[in-house]
Amino acid sequence: MDDELRESRPRAPITAADVLAWLEDTAAAVRAGEVEADELIELLGELRQASTACANASDWALLAAREAGASLRQIAPVFGKGYVRAPAARLEKLHREVLSADQFLELMRRRLRGV
Template identity: 75%
Template sequence: MSGDEYPSPEPPVTPAQINEWLRTVAESARRGELSADELIGLLGQLRAASTACANASDWALLAAREAGASLRQIAPVFGKGYVRAPAARLEKLHRQVLNSDQFLELLRRKESGES
């Protein structure tokens, strides 16, 4: 199979893209080109996107551990280099699911309104 048959493992958006977008939108807001209602709608969209990013992050954490990554390898991604942060997050996730596949199923059920 060629590499073209698999989606890129890169996230669909980068911090640089978001920051550039933010500068542009902030300038529009400063010029008064966005109403309060438009900004509230934007806030709702960003909060939903933030939740989706957090879910993707949780899935990647579970998948990395399943692929054999140690907490010491994962810790720098959490910013401080301490294993407590990813360990605590894994513990919380494991109260709901055992692996990344179960996590995806949980997300699917939440999206479809199942309990």
């Protein structure tokens, strides 16, 4: 039963290991002259958009974790710090725009639609 619960937990759509493996493959293709400069510029734009999407997903998860009852002390380690100031400051900034994870998700939908 525990294995079933672990497998059904939400997972990030991409991991640092996935990115590193992709980067190593892509760097090898660039070194081999298989990728043109204009392709790299297009790739740069895609990566910047993906980076923004990952940051938004992180903000949503922060809001959702707090709503689910997580304390700032529980959250702080994922910010790479042993104190609660970093997630508290991020939550304060987010709460200037939205009050909940659902509102944040709706804001992201509107931004994607250009509304």
